[in-house]
Amino acid sequence: MKPTVVKGFNVSFSRGKCLLNPSNVTVEAYKPGGFKKGIVEALALSFPPSKATYFRDWNAVTIKAFNRLIGVYGSGKITFCASGNEEVEKILDWVKSVVENASAEIVDKGAPRIEDVESWSRLTPLDLYRLLPKTNCKECSEDTCMALAAKVLSGEKLLKDCKPLSKPENRKILGEFRRRLGDRALKALGWE
């Protein structure tokens, strides 16, 4: 397929590199001029750690979405596999919208520190469990706080599913969450 412009990106296609579905095409899209500084880090902090992997050396993040991996590079490159033009447009629309949200976050809160992104990537269910009320009350429909912690990190459930966290008596616990993880991370875990 010839290079073309889709949704404002310069897009080229190649065949034979999509391991999960060899009939798909590999898409390489470029945003002319690249992404502004901090976008890759802000994107990495916008998703639970199991959904986004940050690569400091490549200035890139891979995000699990639409049942595939989407790579976003600070240089402006975006890579993913797609079945056809409709899917390419849908995914590029989505990338545009998450990049716009990340950009707004940077305007609002500044670019994230790389150290914060790296410690976010290392967050484990046990780390999250330690911050939960640890009463195993089941109000979140999980048998234990540990089970909710694992599901929140995998993106299957939201932190706000832990209703006791909203109760006034647990304000201190929520404060500790904010202090340890920051507002961005709380949002990525589904608090807001």
Ligand code: SF4
């Ligand atoms: S609702 Fe919160 S405190 Fe209760 S079991 Fe779930 S995570 Fe634990």
